[in-house]
Amino acid sequence: MNFFRFVNGSFKIITKGSASYYAWVTFLILLTVWGGFGYANQLAHGLIITHMRDSVSWGFYIGNFTFLVGVAAASVMLVIPAYVYHWKPIKEIVIFGELLAICAVIMCLCFIVVDIGNPLRFWHMLPGIGILNFPSSLLSWDFFVLNSYFILNLIIVVYLLYCHFYKKEYKVSFVMPLVLLSIPLAIGIHTVTAFLFNALPGRPFWNSALLAPRFLASAFCSGPAILLILFQILRKITKFEIKDEAIWTIAELMVYAMFIYLFFTVAELFKEFYSGTENILYWKYLLFGIGENHEIVIYSWSSIIMGSIAFLLFLIPGTRKNFLTLNIGAVLIYGSVYIEKGIALIVPGFTPDTLGQIYVYTPSITEVRTAVMIFSSGFLLFTFLSKIAIAIVFEDYCIDDISTKKREEKVGKIPVAM
Amino acid sequence: MKKPVNYSGRRKFLKNLSIFAVGSLALSGCGPVTMKEFLQKNFRTLSKKEKDDIIKDLEKKYTAKYGKEFHVTDEPAAGGVEFGYALDLSRCVGCRRCVYACVKENNQSRDPQIHYIQVLQMEKEKGIDFAHSDVHYNPELVPEEGYFYVPVQCQQCRNPQCTEVCPVKATWQEPDGIVVVDYNWCIGCRYCMAACPYGARHFNWGEPTIPADEINPETHYLGNRPRMKGVVEKCTFCIKRVRNGKYPACVEVCPVGARKFGNLLDPDSEIRYILANKRVLVLKQELNTQPRFYYFFGV
Numbered sequence: 001m002n003f004f005r006f007v008n009g010s011f012k013i014i015t016k017g018s019a020s021y022y023a024w025v026t027f028l029i030l031l032t033v034w035g036g037f038g039y040a041n042q043l044a045h046g047l048i049i050t051h052m053r054d055s056v057s058w059g060f061y062i063g064n065f066t067f068l069v070g071v072a073a074a075s076v077m078l079v080i081p082a083y084v085y086h087w088k089p090i091k092e093i094v095i096f097g098e099l100l101a102i103c104a105v106i107m108c109l110c111f112i113v114v115d116i117g118n119p120l121r122f123w124h125m126l127p128g129i130g131i132l133n134f135p136s137s138l139l140s141w142d143f144f145v146l147n148s149y150f151i152l153n154l155i156i157v158v159y160l161l162y163c164h165f166y167k168k169e170y171k172v173s174f175v176m177p178l179v180l181l182s183i184p185l186a187i188g189i190h191t192v193t194a195f196l197f198n199a200l201p202g203r204p205f206w207n208s209a210l211l212a213p214r215f216l217a218s219a220f221c222s223g224p225a226i227l228l229i230l231f232q233i234l235r236k237i238t239k240f241e242i243k244d245e246a247i248w249t250i251a252e253l254m255v256y257a258m259f260i261y262l263f264f265t266v267a268e269l270f271k272e273f274y275s276g277t278e279n280i281l282y283w284k285y286l287l288f289g290i291g292e293n294h295e296i297v298i299y300s301w302s303s304i305i306m307g308s309i310a311f312l313l314f315l316i317p318g319t320r321k322n323f324l325t326l327n328i329g330a331v332l333i334y335g336s337v338y339i340e341k342g343i344a345l346i347v348p349g350f351t352p353d354t355l356g357q358i359y360v361y362t363p364s365i366t367e368v369r370t371a372v373m374i375f376s377s378g379f380l381l382f383t384f385l386s387k388i389a390i391a392i393v394f395e396d397y398c399i400d401d402i403s404t405k406k407r408e409e410k411v412g413k414i415p416v417a418m
Numbered sequence: 419m420k421k422p423v424n425y426s427g428r429r430k431f432l433k434n435l436s437i438f439a440v441g442s443l444a445l446s447g448c449g450p451v452t453m454k455e456f457l458q459k460n461f462r463t464l465s466k467k468e469k470d471d472i473i474k475d476l477e478k479k480y481t482a483k484y485g486k487e488f489h490v491t492d493e494p495a496a497g498g499v500e501f502g503y504a505l506d507l508s509r510c511v512g513c514r515r516c517v518y519a520c521v522k523e524n525n526q527s528r529d530p531q532i533h534y535i536q537v538l539q540m541e542k543e544k545g546i547d548f549a550h551s552d553v554h555y556n557p558e559l560v561p562e563e564g565y566f567y568v569p570v571q572c573q574q575c576r577n578p579q580c581t582e583v584c585p586v587k588a589t590w591q592e593p594d595g596i597v598v599v600d601y602n603w604c605i606g607c608r609y610c611m612a613a614c615p616y617g618a619r620h621f622n623w624g625e626p627t628i629p630a631d632e633i634n635p636e637t638h639y640l641g642n643r644p645r646m647k648g649v650v651e652k653c654t655f656c657i658k659r660v661r662n663g664k665y666p667a668c669v670e671v672c673p674v675g676a677r678k679f680g681n682l683l684d685p686d687s688e689i690r691y692i693l694a695n696k697r698v699l700v701l702k703q704e705l706n707t708q709p710r711f712y713y714f715f716g717v
Contacts, residue, residue, distance in 0.1 A: 045624060046625060047606075047623050047648065048624030050623075054617070054620050055617070057612060058612060115607070115608075117604075117605070117608070117622070117647070118648045118649065121606075124586040124588070124605050130586060131460055131586055132585065133586060136582050136583075137582065137585045138583065139583065139585035139607065139609050197612075199583070201615070201705050202612075202615030202616075353617055355538060355548050355617045356549045356550070357552075357617075
C-alpha cells in the first residue's frame with residue numbers, strides 16, 4: 001500500500017511541469033510516433049525493408065544495442081571515482097547514474113526486440129517456459145547479465161527514492177553491497193557483449209583479444225559524456241551541488257579512457273597493417289573502402305575526426321576547464337563513439353562476408369526511424385525518471401505532499417518543478 | 419497555486435493509444451499465426467502425439483494454401499548412418515544447375531531469392547581465394563578460360579559453431595550429422611548467421627513466395643516444408659530425400675558427376691572410397707569446424 005502511494009506520488013510529478021517541460025515531452029512523443037510508424041511498417045513487411053541481407057545480417061540495430069550497453073555500463077562505473085575522490089553528492093551521482101543505466105538497458109532490450117525476426121517468440125528465451133541455451137550461447141549470457149544488471153539498478157534506485165519519499169534513513173548496510181555489486185556487473189555486461197562478437201572465429205574483424213578492452217575504454221568515454229552534461233543541467237535547475245573540480249575530474253578520467261582507447265586501436269591497427277594478412281580487408285573496407293565501395297568510409301573518418309578533436313579539447317587544460325569547449329568535446333566524443341559502435345564496429349565484421357563477397361550496407365530509413373523511436377522513448381523515460389528523482393531528492397517532494405490532510409497545510413509551498 | 423487541471427482526458431487518450439499500439443503490434447506481428455502455433459514447444463521436447471498433431475495441421479494448411487496434396491514427415495535419423503559429401507573441383511564447370519535444383523527441391527523462396535548453394539568463380543592462378551572470388555559471374559558459356567568453380571553450401575560440420583551460439587536451441591545436429599533448424603522455434607536473431615564461416619545460413623527477410631505450380635509437396639518437418647517470414651533456413655543435404663535412400667537433389671542433377679554423397683560409416687560407400695583414394699581438403703580448416711563436406715581433385 002505504501003509502495004502504491006509512492007508510485008502514485010511519482011506519477012503526479014511527471015504529469016506536472018513547466019511549459020518547456022511539456023514542450024520537451026511533446027517533442028519526444030512526436031518523434032516516438034514518427035519512428036513508431038516506421039517500425040510498424042517493418043512489423044508488417046518483415047526485416048526486408050531494412051538494408052540488412054544475408055551477407056550483412058546484423059546492422060544498425062545491433063550497433064545501437066552495443067553502444068547502449070556501453071552507456072549503461074559506464075554510467076554506473078562513474079560511482080568509483082565519486083567514491084574514491086569523496087565527491088560530496090555521491091548519493092545523487094549514484095541515483096542519476098543508475099537511472100541512466102536503467103533507461104539504457106531498456107533501450108538495449110528494445111533494440112534486440114526490433115532486430116529479431118520473430119519478436120512474438122521472445123518468450124522462447126525465458127528460462128522456465130522457454131529454453132535458454134545457457135551456458136553455451138554468449139547471447140544467453142548477455143541476456144542474463146543485462147537483466148540482472150537491470151533488476152539490481154532498479155532495486156537500488158527505487159529503494160533510495162522510496163526512503164527519501166517517506167523521509168526515512170536508508171540502510172547503508174543494504175544499499176552499499178548492492179552498489180558495490182553493480183560495479184563489477186557493469187564491467188560484466190560490456191565484457192560479455194564484447195565476447196558476443198569476440199566468440200566468432202569465422203569473423204576475424206571481431207576475433208581480437210583487444211575487443212573487450214576497447215569496448216570498456218570507449219564506454220568510459222561516451223557514458224560519462226552524457227552525465228557530464230546532465231550534471232551541469234542539474235546544477236543549474238536544482239539544488240544539486242557538484243563542484244567544478246568534480247566535473248573536471250570526470251573530464252580528466254575521460255581523457256585517460258580516450259588515451260587508452262586510442263592506444264588499443266593503434267595496437268590493433270599496427271598488428272593488422274604490419275602483418276598484412278588477408279584479414280586486413282575488413283579494416284581496409286572500413287577506412288578506405290574496397291574497389292568502388294566507399295560508402296562506409298565517411299562514417300569511420302567522421303568518428304575518427306570527432307574523437308580526435310574531443311581528445312584534444314579534453315587533453316588541453318585550458319579547453320577542459322572552459323565549459324563551452326568542454327561541452328563541445330563531450331558531444332563530439334559521444335558522437336564519435338556512437339558512430340563507431342553503431343556502424344564501424346558491426347558492418348566491417350560482415351564486409352567482405354565469409355565467402356569474400358561485398359554487400360554494401362548502410363542503414364535504411366526504416367532502421368533510422370525505428371532507432372529514433374527507441375531513443376526518443378528512452379529519453380522520455382529518462383526525463384520522467386529524472387523528474388521524479390529531482391523532485392524527491394532536491395525539492396523534498398514527499399509523502400506529505402500527497403496525503404490530503406497535510407496538503408492543505410502546505411499549500412503555497414509546493415515546489416515548482418523544472 | 420495553479421488549480422490541478424483535469425487530466426482524465428489526456429490520460430484516457432494515452433490509455434487508448436497504448437491499447438491501440440499493443441493491439442496493432444500483436445496483430446501485425448502475428449499475421450495468420452494461431453494461438454496454438456504461438457504456444458508450440460521446441461520440436462525436440464514434443465511428444466509423438468503432439469508431433470503427429472502438428473504435422474496433420476501443417477499438411478492441411480499447406481494443402482489449402484498451395485492446392486496440392488502435401489506430405490510432411492518427421493522421419494528420424496537411421497542408426498549407423500553419418501552422411502558425408504565430396505565435391506570434385508576438377509570436374510565442376512560452374513553451371514549452377516545444382517543451385518536451381520536445390521531451390522526447387524527445398525522450396526526456397528523465389529522472391530526474395532534464397533539460394534543454399536553459392537558457386538564461387540575463382541582465378542586458377544590464385545587458387546582457393548575467397549577475397550578474389552565472384553559469385554555473380556555471368557558469361558554466355560561456362561567454364562570460362564582461366565577460372566575454376568567452388569560451390570559452397572552447408573558443410574554439416576562435426577563441430578558446428580552455428581548451433582552452439584543459438585540462444586534458444588532452435589538449431590542442432592541430428593545423429594546422422596545433418597544440422598537442422600526448427601522453424602517454429604527460431605526467434606530470428608541471426609546469431610547463427612554471424613557464426614557460420616561458410617555463409618550457409620539464410621534468413622527469410624520477407625514473406626517467402628513460391629509459385630503454387632513449382633512447390634514440392636513431399637516435405638520433411640526439419641527440412642523443405644514451406645518456411646515463414648523471419649526465420650533462418652539452410653541446406654539439410656535434402657533431409658527428406660536422403661533419409662529415404664535417395665541422393666540430394668544437387669548430386670542427382672550435376673551434369674558432370676562432380677558431386678558425391680554417401681554414408682561415412684559404410685566402408686564400401688563411394689564417399690569412403692574417395693577419402694581413401696583421393697586427396698581431400700576442407701574449407702577454412704584453421705577454424706576447426708571439421709566439415710563433413712570435402713573437396714577433392716578427381717582428375
